[in-house]
Amino acid sequence: MTGQDKENITEYVCKECGLIHEVREPADANSADQWKLAALAGGGIVLLLLLWVWVFKYGVPLVRHISSIE
Numbered sequence: 001m002t003g004q005d006k007e008n009i010t011e012y013v014c015k016e017c018g019l020i021h022e023v024r025e026p027a028d029a030n031s032a033d034q035w036k037l038a039a040l041a042g043g044g045i046v047l048l049l050l051l052w053v054w055v056f057k058y059g060v061p062l063v064r065h066i067s068s069i070e
């Protein structure tokens with residue numbers, strides 16, 4: 001066991017020669033990135049939910065109020 005099973009191998013198409021190369025990254029760094037992405041996505045979803053709640057709480061009554069004036 002050399003610890004290679006803890007690496008993530010990412011394949012990508014090379015811009016210079018057009019062939020597929022492999023990039024080996026330590027699994028720890030990769031999972032840390034994934035946690036960052038997950039945290040960002042979760043934060044975005046929470047912001048979106050808050051925006052929806054705000055729109056329904058204040059936006060809809062405001063629109064009804066405006067349309068009832070006309």
Ligand SMILES: [Zn+2]
Pocket residue numbers: 014015016017018019021
């Ligand atoms: Zn290449």
